[in-house]
Amino acid sequence: DTGVSQDPRHKITKRGQNVTFRCDPISEHNRLYWYRQTLGQGPEFLTYFQNEAQLEKSRLLSDRFSAERPKGSFSTLEIQRTEQGDSAMYLCASSLALMGGRDEQFFGPGTRLTVL
Amino acid sequence: GNSVTQMEGPVTLSEEAFLTINCTYTATGYPSLFWYVQYPGEGLQLLLKATKADDKGSNKGFEATYRKETTSFHLEKGSVQVSDSAVYFCALDQGAQKLVFGQGTRLTINP
Numbered sequence: 001d002t003g004v005s006q007d008p009r010h011k012i013t014k015r016g017q018n019v020t021f022r023c024d025p026i027s028e029h030n031r032l033y034w035y036r037q038t039l040g041q042g043p044e045f046l047t048y049f050q051n052e053a054q055l056e057k058s059r060l061l062s063d064r065f066s067a068e069r070p071k072g073s074f075s076t077l078e079i080q081r082t083e084q085g086d087s088a089m090y091l092c093a094s095s096l097a098l099m100g101g102r103d104e105q106f107f108g109p110g111t112r113l114t115v116l
Numbered sequence: 117g118n119s120v121t122q123m124e125g126p127v128t129l130s131e132e133a134f135l136t137i138n139c140t141y142t143a144t145g146y147p148s149l150f151w152y153v154q155y156p157g158e159g160l161q162l163l164l165k166a167t168k169a170d171d172k173g174s175n176k177g178f179e180a181t182y183r184k185e186t187t188s189f190h191l192e193k194g195s196v197q198v199s200d201s202a203v204y205f206c207a208l209d210q211g212a213q214k215l216v217f218g219q220g221t222r223l224t225i226n227p
Contacts, residue, residue, distance in 0.1 A: 004159075031213065042120075042205050042217030043160070056214065091160070095213055105213060107160040
């Protein structure tokens with residue numbers, strides 16, 4: 001399977017705990033995106049990387065959220081001191097961004113987080 | 117800021133009916149526009165796209181035309197099938213491929 005993979009697919013945690021999600025993009029893709037999708041809504045942009053550099057973070061990404069992409073390959077998204085409002089589907093996408101190009105984003109299956 | 121508004125769902129149609137899902141957008145400049153589809157139990161997939169005004173994107177019998185004058189990108193299909201049942205999302209690229217999505221429209225096709 002050469003698509004975008006995410007782990008875990010489901011995570012249930014108690015309020016106040018820390019959680020970490022992993023995304024493995026398509027291997028040759030240089031851009032990686034994180035989105036959050038709540039029930040009945042479309043995905044909302046959180047942050048993105050070009051190679052290992054985090055180029056932009058949305059205002060939705062509070063100080064409790066941190067994302068990394070060491071070595072420009074897989075990425076992790078950590079949420080500290082989870083709150084019930086963090087319950088959502090967290091989606092990862094990757095693309096191959098060429099100069100002046102607008103290449104397709106390929107999405108992973110998502111990690112569904114439930115905070116009790 | 118940039119935003120996308122889709123018609124309220126859910127939408128239920130009979131097989132072979134004509135489909136329209138409305139999408140309008142607000143944006144600075146001329147962003148690329150997309151329709152994504154999410155089949156049950158699967159991740160988002162790109163259905164079609166258009167990168168400039170008057171472009172028509174098409175795929176799997178679906179079409180959408182980039183209308184600058186009405187800031188719209190309505191999705192159409194002439195004859196839907198049961199297998200088209202899914203959630204459809206309209207989206208725009210607000211730069212660096214950061215996508216802004218509409219709220220999604222759930223489509224159910226009955227045989």
